[in-house]
Amino acid sequence: MKKPILLLLLIALTSSFVLAQKAPPRAVDTTLFGDNNQATRSDYLAGFEKVFQTMNKVPLVTSSFTRVQDIQAHLKDADSILEILKDRFAGNDKSLNIRNLQMYQSLLEELDNTMNEFGKVLNGYDQKLDDVRKEIRDLRKDTLMRGLFRDSALRATFIPQLQTLRTKFRRADSLVKANTAILNDLKAKVSTDAIVIEELGYQTEEALKTAGGRAFTKERLFLWEPVTAQGRRPPPGGFKKSVNAEQQLASYYFRNTRSKRSLLWIIGIAFFVWINYNFRSLKKLNKLSAIKEFDFKYVKALPWLMTCVLILNLAPLFDHNAPAIYIETTQFMLMVLLTPVFYKILPRQIFMGWGLFMLLFLFLPIIRVLGLPIRLMRYANVVHDLVAVVIGLLYIQIRSFRKEYRLMWWAVILYTFLNTLAVLMNIFGRVTLSQIFSATAVYALAQAASLSIFVQLVIEAFLLQIQGSRIRKRYPEHFDVADIKKSLFRFISVLAVLIWAIVFSTNLNIYDAFSTGLKALFQASIVIGSSSFTIGGVVLFLGIIWIANFLQKYIAYFFGDIGDDAAFDDKGQRSRLLVTRLILLVLAFLLAISASGLPVDKITVILGALGVGIGLGLQSIVNNFVSGIILIFDRPLRIGDTVEIGSKKGRVKEIGIRSSTLLTEDGAEVILPNGDVLSKEITNWTLSNNNARINFNYKVAKLEDAATVKQELKDLIAANDQVMARREIEIIMNFVSATVMSVRIAFWCRDIMKVSVVEAEINNAIYNYFEQKGIVTQ
Incomplete structure (x- = not known):
């Protein structure tokens, strides 16, 4: 333990006071003050104020040690937990539960982190005390106050200040001694516990390895073999002790792993x-x-x-x-x-x-x-x-x-x-x-x-x-x-x-072994030429990009926009979502590069070389490549969609990075470069749904009861199971001449792939209806 500097200061001041009592009164040696002017009363009071401020720092500093009691309580709990663990391992219990061994390992890691934190806190407190000791030590260099203690006449004029100084000195000395002793004890205890935790950590790791290997060996007698007398009964009191220990370990575990x-x-x-x-x-x-x-x-x-x-x-x-x-x-x-x-x-x-x-x-x-x-x-x-x-x-x-x-x-x-x-x-x-x-x-x-x-x-x-x-x-x-x-x-x-x-x-x-193996695999460095990277970095890069793609793809769902016609008029939201998606992708790309550890300088060189390549004639390839990325992320068409791209019509069979494939009604496969796909007008019949609108136009003789005919036609059309009931069937009747009317019928088919069949079925049904009603068509 360090000898308190306050005690040395008190001895020095007391010695100066005794010598001053034996020496004859004399004038103050003004050369101590660095100039030729004699010190005034205000100078001495300022010196006292400086000393008082230094003494007052001691209780302020020690009162800032707010975690001392908390550390003491934690160390007491940690001691009981460490004793239980030492007792468990000292008993050499062959049936030690693997689940509990894993919990012991996690608990010891938490204890080790706690001890490291306590060590940093205590070292910080100790440093604050050392700073105060240094300030008190520097008081002995103050020539003004040393001169005052040597002069009895001056001391007599500052008796109240000297009495206050003695009181503050005793209080500061007591606080420094007590807190120094507490901090030294706690630091020693933390160091001791850290050593015990490290040893128990090794034992736990070894026990887990042993348990894993021992699991495949014969640990106990075969179930049909007779048991020895020693193994028939557990030791007295062992069950209660074991249960209490389990409860204490679990309680400590949950208190210290709440985060x-x-x-x-x-x-x-x-x-x-x-x-x-x-x-x-x-x-x-x-x-x-x-x-x-x-x-x-x-x-x-x-x-x-x-x-x-x-x-x-x-x-x-x-x-x-x-x-x-x-x-x-x-x-x-x-x-x-x-x-x-x-x-x-x-x-x-x-x-x-x-x-x-x-x-x-x-x-x-x-x-x-x-x-x-x-x-x-x-x-x-x-x-x-x-x-x-x-x-x-x-x-x-x-x-x-x-x-x-x-x-x-x-x-x-x-x-x-x-x-x-x-x-x-x-x-x-x-x-x-x-x-x-x-x-x-x-x-x-x-x-x-x-x-x-x-x-x-x-x-x-x-x-x-x-x-x-x-x-x-x-x-x-x-x-x-x-x-x-x-x-x-x-x-x-x-x-x-x-x-x-x-x-x-x-x-x-097998979780720990599996995760350790994956870490070793992902952290292994791979060197290609002058560049090096890890598999984990690449996986992390791709994972962040994938998650960002998923979020930008489905973030609109959270705001009710599922890509149907309902949100077309809400241009403000569509614009905000577009900007949000763009920002999300850019931030994800930057985050992926940073998190994966990929060398940014190498990426910059590649991008620079790519720019030169584009300038030298790779515009078409880059155009198709970028267009393919846009098609994949923006999804104006998807595999299985029925589309019209320029003069080509068919179902999308494949979307690649460079080109996409359409399957026509004749069975032909048309391969289109992605750049051409985006540069032409795309008509997607199934982008948001598979519905298709069907229209019929008829000319009939003048109808006597047009309203009844209209309703009966609606019922006839609605009876087909491929007609969408949610969308209203439109029937518009107009006079073409005094004796001729036009009948325009429009309705929605559920599946665009069945339009031809539905058109034929309903067209035949309408003509049969006209024939039954005696309605003449033209």
Whole structure:
């Protein structure tokens, strides 16, 4: 411990005071002040003020050590956690749970980060104390105050100031001593804990490696072999101690990893507000009937239940190494929340299977909490896994389940297979593998069921947003949702598969190895000539570009613009969306370059060379290339569209970077350069829909009851299932002469590919009608 400088200053001042008492009174040596003028009373008071300010800094500085108590409390909790972990590893427990080992690893990483943070904070506090000590040390160089202490006559005139100085000095000395001792103790404790954390980290990593290798060896006796007397009973008090330790570890884990779940809660709150806002706006406009055609099953005006479902489904993305009790609790809560939903939508037989699965789900944690002897626990696990296999086999054979719930049928097959492996591993003494397969089976099936609801929930939420925006902007209520659902389903399914894969691989204890392998692959440097890059950088570049393309493509949906005729008149929004898309793509490109680590100077050289190439005659190639990118991103035509480009008409078969292919009605394939495609007028009959307008014109003799004929013709046309009922059938009758009338009929066909058939059917039906009514046509 450093010797407090305040004590040295007090001894120096006291010595000066004693010497001054023995020496005869004398005038002040004015040469100490650097000039020939004698110091005045105000000079001495200014000197006292300077000393007082320095002394007053000590309590101000020490009062800024606001985190000392918090660090002390955290270190106390950390000590208890480290003792538990040391006890766990010192016991050499062969059945140490892999899930808990992963949690220990995550917890030790968090503790290591905490200790590093505490070390920085304490070093900052110590630096502040050193600065104060330095200022106090510099007071001894003040010749003005040293002269005052040597002169008894001067001291007598400043007795109140000297008494105040003594009081402040004692207080400052006490604070510096106490805080120096506290900081030194805390720094030593942080250093000690950091060493222990590092050692436990090595042990945890080694235990995980050992557990992975040991899982394939015979850890326990075969299930039919007799057990020794020592292994029949657990040690007295061991169960209670183990449960308390688990609770303490889990409690500390969640207290110190709250930041991991902050974003998750923000997403949940934002989702609730989003859904509630759309329902309230529709209710305010008295347009709740506009969403009835969607038949929402999960999205409600107050989506408390579905918000919880969303949060619990996303939880594995934010904390995949959480304790087993956390995974079990969140998954069971999710299953409980989904039970009333499944009760409404599932057939009774399938719902009974869900209830049996929930009972089996609860069986595993109950066995673990009871603290049964290892042999009895193995028998209980075998019974659980066998019952799961039997139930799985029964439901696999149900044809209706296989036909209507294809995804869940495959999940049940996986569930049955993993439980079968768990039974075999348990019987032959591979207890760790048995536990891994059994837990993975349960969580894989539960997660598959909940994620199927998650996908539909997010799709319904986006459809609600689209319809709400359209109603608020006074667009038509009806729109084609099939393509929108398909696009949303693909994107959200990717996220759902990612979540399921994380849960599945974590339970199989291959997530860390898999992620480490991917990191090594993506971080490997590849050198081509004088340029170097990583696979991860390229993947990141392409990923950012892909996400940006998806966002610019579907951002209009969020504002109710799905590309139909409804938003054509809203030119302001279309212009804003166009600028937004352009900015989004440019920013994404710049971000992708920055995030991927690709050398900007090399890209600049390539762009420069490309510019020279364009000037030397590559205009046509570059024109086709850029046009191909525009066609891909802007999508004025898509594969399968029926289009007219110049004099060519047909269906789009392929869109490439350089050229596109049309398939004509005669079966010919016409290859058009992309530059020519964009330079010519494009008529796309199926850009926003597959509808086509059909027109008929007739001349008939004067009709006596034109209104009745008009209505009967409308009914006749509407009877065809290919005629769109939402669009009004137009029939206009005009006199051409006193005895002749013209009849103009217009209606919409659902599918442009069936226009010829519909034209023939309705034209024949109209002529038959005229013939039956005796109407003469000309």
